[in-house]
Amino acid sequence: MIGLWMSFVVFPYLVLGDACSAQRNCHDCITTNTFIPLKDVKCRWCPLDGKCHTFGSSEIPLLGFTKNANPCEQWMNIKEESNCSLDSDESVPYDPAKAFVLANLSAVAYADFGFIRKCMEKIVPKEEYQVVVTVSKKCDMDRLYLGRCYAFVAVSKLRKEIVILLRVRNAKLIQFWDEIKSWVKTPFGKDGAKIDRYLNTSFSNVYYPCIYDTIKDLVSQNRDYNVVVTGHALGGAIASLAAYTLVTEGIVDKKRLLLYTFGMPRVGDKAYAYYHDMYVINSWRIIHNKDKISRSPSIARGFYHHGTTVLYPEEMQSNTKFNISRDNEDPETLKGSSSLQNHLKYFGVNIPDVCKSLLGSTITNSEGIDYSWKYCGDQLDQTDKHDTCTETPIKNVTESVCDFDKDFCDWTSVPCSKFNFQRKKGPSDKDKKTGPVIDKTGSGYYIYVDASDNELKLAKLRSPNFTAGNYCIEFYYHMFGEDMGSLELYMYTTITPRKSIFKKEGEHGTTWRLQRGDVYATNLGKGLMHFEFEATIGKGYKSDIAIDSVSITKGHCHRN
Known part of the structure; x- marks a missing residue:
């Protein structure tokens, strides 16, 4: 008799649990009811993975239900139909052609300061981007010098765009890779989210007050312009924080802000991912399956990616097929090989070398050097102008x-x-x-x-x-x-x-x-x-x- 009772409980749970997972949008999820004897189990929508889950399954450990585990914390689950609007899809479609251009533009942040405009003209010769301001600040942590942070703001009247390019230059990638394994979180924003402490310091240094004031003025003067924020690697992480802040501080309307990042690491906890997805609705986290940095710091340390994931599973070129996942931590993104060197390569180009390749011998002489824009930050020195740093190989x-x-x-x-x-x-x-x-x-x-x-x-x-x-x-x-x-x-x-x-x-x-x-x-x-x-x-x-x-x-x- 006991065996019959157990089969009666397990069978309807699995069937009705599948009824939840079959729902593809928030409205259908919330209005689907389930029934499990002696338990009040409902379908709940999780914005972190864009899926419908059987809410309450964790309260029934005897059933051993682990399939399609819900990544949302309890307070994140949407249970009222009226709240589905918070997770509504108001975003514009992902544009691979734009991503290709922005990946190359993010390389401008690696250029010698005097050749920023020249490099930008080579990448987008007909766009007439005008560099408005550049920022260079030290990125220190716990009195340890780890590199410099850069930000560039440019405007295109043709595209009606304000572009923010961000970059973190590390003293050495291998050494910095050691540092990010010990990242710790600190509070960020008004919603109780936490992000990496080093990224928080770096963002604050490079964003306030110059970028904040510049974007505020440009947006007020150009109400019909979009604001595009982009960056590669840790520059992408800083770009994520910039996009979040521009929306939450009311500087940019969320429908006019676009975020494209390339190979960025995880930035903060689940709360940051949750609120970032809510505020930054046009966000694309572009990665390929050979990038090691995009898989760190680990989820086990409490870090979690925000959306939306654009995965290029094969050799990445401008016309390569890609997969878009609403799931912020799609298991497919954890597959593939891991290489720090491949991390530098997106759309078939080595991002740090783009400007050097385009400008060739021009960068070895003073011809064409241009500093005709506002500069904020520390005094320009040789490391800013030439971006060189002696590296000792690790044996x-x-x-x-x-x-x-x-x-x-x-x-x-x-x-x-x-x-x-x-x-x-x-x-x-x-x-x-x-x-x-x-x-x-x-x-x-x-x-x-x-x-x-x-x-x-x-x-x-x-x-x-x-x-x-x-x-x-x-x-x-x-x-x-x-x-x-x-x-x-x-x-x-x-x-x-x-x-x-x-x-x-x-x-x-x-x-x-x-x-x-x-x-x-x-x-x-x-x-x-x-x-x-x-x-x-x-x-x-x-x-x-x-x-x-x-x-x-x-x-x-x-x-x-």
């Missing part, structure tokens, strides 16, 4: 033993950072009020960060890459000085967030201290791992932090 090794007597071995600093570890022989401070007097052996070199005029700054030092396995890590550290900050060692892998494995704060005397420990990372498959020291200067100059004789070898540490 793959089986072990690393370094006493720093000759060089840094295979350890590297963050490119373009002006505050780094340096080699030293003898006292780090002439008055001997901070730092070591000699290295660990008494006759060689050590490395340290100089606290003089560098209060509260952070320096990083990265190891080479190691394959999966068990390792013994040994090093000496020196933290003497009454203003002492902190020293921390992190472990990174290609598949997991970073993990702190050592941290010391405050003064630790005038002697070198040994730190030794075992690290286990055997489940990486073909993945790699590496380590990073982070030294944070204290509130005064008596805060020199030093390291010496770093050893990372296979196997377990030998205990004395």
Whole structure:
């Protein structure tokens, strides 16, 4: 008798649950009723995936219902027919030809400042885009220099468009990839959403006040113009925040705003995705199946993509077939290979190299240089004008033993950072009020960060890459000085967030201290791992932090 009762419960649930999933719009979903004995289960519409779900299935764990799981939080589900208008499709169709043009225009943000107009004329020769303003600001996080943020505003009278191009230039893509694994969220906007902290800081730096004021003035003068926001990679993430803010602050009507991003990472949590879909109705997140950045940070860390997804599953060209998905996290978007290099390539072109290819030898001389527009931000320097940054290749090794007597071995600093570890022989401070007097052996070199005029700054030092396995890590550290900050060692892998494995704060005397420990990372498959020291200067100059004789070898540490 018990078996008959169980079959009676399971059978109608599965049938009626399918009745919900069969509904293709919000109205039909809400007006479809289901019945499960002893349970009040209804059909509910989830805006995050644009699907109808059986609301209440999570309250019936015995049935084991997991098919077509509802990604919406409970408060996101639409249950009243009158609220279906909030999820109504008022957007214009995706335009692949426009996406192709905007992908190339987003490359303008990679051009030398003096050749922005020339490059734009090559990409869209008959559009007569006029550059109105450019912005360049440092993008720092926790006193660590990670690159620069750029914004460009141009107007086309022919298209009746105001275009905002955004870009984040990283010191080095590989190094920055390590950073995004540890992204944390911070509140954003008025709706209780949370976004990545670094993106929040970068957006605020580059958007206010110059872009905000410029767009406000241009929109008031050109009421019948559309505003198009675009960007590649992290520039796309900043573009997402700009589009959201332009609508929520009432600067641009949501029907006149279009957002095209290329290979952008996840920006915020489900609440951000939910409200972004509500406010930015003409949004297309364009990706291809070889882009690694578009799959990060992970959903497991609480990040979630907003819509609408435009997936190019094959080799991406201007005429390639694509799939449009209302589901913000369509499983198809998680398939394919992952490559940081392929991340730079959209519609068959390497985006950072577009302007160089179009302008050729022109960019090697002063002919055609043009700065005839308003500039906002930090003072233009050589890195802005030439966009070059020395990069040191990261090596793959089986072990690393370094006493720093000759060089840094295979350890590297963050490119373009002006505050780094340096080699030293003898006292780090002439008055001997901070730092070591000699290295660990008494006759060689050590490395340290100089606290003089560098209060509260952070320096990083990265190891080479190691394959999966068990390792013994040994090093000496020196933290003497009454203003002492902190020293921390992190472990990174290609598949997991970073993990702190050592941290010391405050003064630790005038002697070198040994730190030794075992690290286990055997489940990486073909993945790699590496380590990073982070030294944070204290509130005064008596805060020199030093390291010496770093050893990372296979196997377990030998205990004395």
